[in-house]
Amino acid sequence: MRDFVLEIAVLGLIGWEISLSYSGEKLQADNFATEKKLLTDLSTNTSTTATNLATLQTTTDLMKQSAEKQLEATKAIVAASTKSAKAAEASSKTAVEALHISERPYLNVDATLSTPLKAGEKLKFTAIVTNTGKSTAMDMVCMMRSSVAPSQMSLETIHEQAFSAPVSGRLSQGSLAANGGHAETIWESSIPVTDDVISSIKNKDITIYVFGQVVYSDLVGPVHQHHTHICAYYDPDRNGLMLCESFQKID
DSSP: OHHHHHHHHHHHHHHHHHHHHHHHHHHHHHHHHHHHHHHHHHHHHHHHHHHHHHHHHHHHHHHHHHHHHHHHHHHHHHHHHHHHHHHHHHHHHHHHHHHHHHHSOOEEEEEEEOSOOOTTSEEEEEEEEEEOSSSOEEEEEEEEEEEEEETTSOHHHHHHHHHHSOOSEEEEEEEEOTTTOEEEEEEEEEEEOOHHHHHHHHTTSEEEEEEEEEEEEEOSSSOEEEEEEEEEEEETTTTEEEEOSSSOEEO
């Protein structure tokens, strides 16, 4: 009887162990399934994250390209605006300069030998300053010089000596009207001429020169100062003053 009970107990223990083994396998299978599901979800999430990152990178690249295009477009607009502004400024400056050139005063000087050459008398000259421009010449000063010099002497030297000598003819006038306004200055040589001088002039061994410089301002736009320079010499063949090849300038 006792042995039978022990056998029954042993069989019960064996059955219980078998039951525990089945329970452990089932629990292990459930845990494996859970782990598999977790790993699958993790793989899916990782793939989704990678896809999202790739999409984000693509979007970022597109945004960068768009920003670069916008920057280039902005630069082009700025360059075009700058070019347009410079063109407008240049056009405005040209228009102002054209207006100034058209409307400013211009002073011309016409010098003459007033009397015939006569021994024992001084040479007499007349200079007429005329405004041929469309506006008034302001603060005008006209300075005239005359000289009798050897014909072979350089014109530069004669001009320098003439303007280093005492004033022979000077006209100062506050303004000179436009469109034909004129002023006159008269002067004479420092000493009378002799027969020998007159003979040398007619033989072209010595020459009579007249130099003039006129300084004036205009009021067209900003105040500008202008100058008129003239040079003339006496031609005995024509019995009058002719213009030199140099020292002629109007600015």
